Amino acid sequence: MTDFEAVNWLEEVTKRQDELLADLFHLLRIDSVRNDEKADADNPVGPGPRKAMEEFLKLAERDGFQTEQFGPWAGRVEIGEGDELFGILGHMDVVPVGTGWDTDPFEPEIIDGKIFARGSSDDKGPTVAAYFALKLLRDMGATFNKRIHLIVGTDEESGWQCMDYYFDHAEMPDFGFSPDATFPIINGEKGNVSAELTVQAGTQQEGDLALEHFAAGLRPNMVPQDAQAELTIEAAGFDGGAFLRAYNTYLDNHDLQGEASIQDGTISMDLVGKSAHGSTPEKGVNAGTHLARFLAGFTYTANGADEFLRFLGEIVHGNFDGASLGVDHEDAVMGEVSMNVGIMEFAPAKGGHIDINFRYPKGTNPDQMLEHIQDRLLQFSQIEVTMGEFKKPHYVPADDPLVATLLEVYHKQTGLEPHEQVIGGGTYARLMPRGVAYGALFPDSTDTMHQANEFLALDDLLRATAIYAEAIYRLSR
Incomplete structure (x- = not known):
């Protein structure tokens, strides 16, 4: 039986690095930019975002998770039991490519330890990191006394219609995080x-x-x-x-x-x-x-x-x-x-x-x-x-147990001083009454979201996955 209090989370993630990268690269190769010219009833923001969401669900089904799709808009991976619902919200759509790229934005490459591709840091990389953390915990024998829903949307970069549809048909989590920003935490988001x-x-x-x-x-x-x-x-x-x-x-x-x-x-x-x-x-x-x-x-x-x-x-x-x-x-x-x-x-x-x-x-x-x-x-x-x-502006107080737990995990794994943060960017976290954004970029990371030559450092991906694993374990006990 695994002693989870003694686990070296980064070591466990690094052992499975190839598996993590294979799944991430599969999703990064999908052009999931919103395309209104190809939109129809089956693909309301174009075929790319829906394809990426469905391919994500196929990976989870392959791994033995229970999944559910909500129209062409969103998908969900489920695990755990209990009265409380813990949500992890990410997205598969990406912003337009624009100009100035030195590589093919939809053919991921690792150059100097950095994963170059559109969506590598916003938000396919972080979402896959959170999924892989969940998978790692299950494979190591962790049990959960809360229900966990990992929810992926297809319209975060434009109108959030995906989450409008999802929450018209599904339960709102009691608390949770969105892996779509920076560490140590984002507990406030501007309007x-x-x-x-x-x-x-x-x-x-x-x-x-x-x-x-x-x-x-x-x-x-x-x-x-x-x-x-x-x-x-x-x-x-x-x-x-x-x-x-x-x-x-x-x-x-x-x-x-x-x-x-x-x-x-x-x-x-x-x-x-x-x-x-x-x-x-x-x-x-x-x-x-x-x-x-x-x-x-x-x-x-x-x-x-x-x-x-x-x-x-x-x-x-x-x-x-x-x-x-x-x-x-x-x-x-x-x-x-x-x-x-x-x-x-x-x-x-x-x-x-x-x-x-x-x-x-x-x-x-x-x-x-x-x-x-x-x-x-x-x-x-x-x-x-x-x-x-x-x-509207969204804020979860720094003394909320959710914020305190996530900051404690961050400090334990990095040795860095934790502190609350407020950003101008908007994440799905604001949809949950007790929702925060949590990684996957670090204070010393280079932020290339929405820019040409977007990348996520491989070390950051592994570190974030390890933090997510321990955080999910702690929050679901």
């Missing part, structure tokens, strides 16, 4: 809401240029890495050569990459920034607002285009706490508002669309934020704003 701005095409006026096309951003929760624009020269005396020189100077002054060319009176432009998670916009370089900032220095034949570029380039560019829109606020525990301009689009026939994503602490709310933004928009005649659906 999440997007401001949706529409820009009317506007009336015609005299100007040097006509903005024919502008596009930047893949998701509201990603800092745009790429931006493109197309313009036509309207003024007879416009100096195209000076325009190109000025653009190159702008790129040089801001250490940016990009190109611009002029052919038959049409200017084509692109700019490359750096992607980052939308909850930490200061870690990225927003290609869209940079391109708009440069273009805002010229005049346009439609005042809608003029206001679109001026708002992006002069009001929100370089502002990460929402102060330029009057929505900045700070809570002593949860910290400051963060602001990410995630989607920017303009075409003469449709006008413009801007999605600004906010992560906000306790002490403010979307209604207050909307009022402040509307005040700032009084100087713009062509721009209107509405607030989308929102998620």
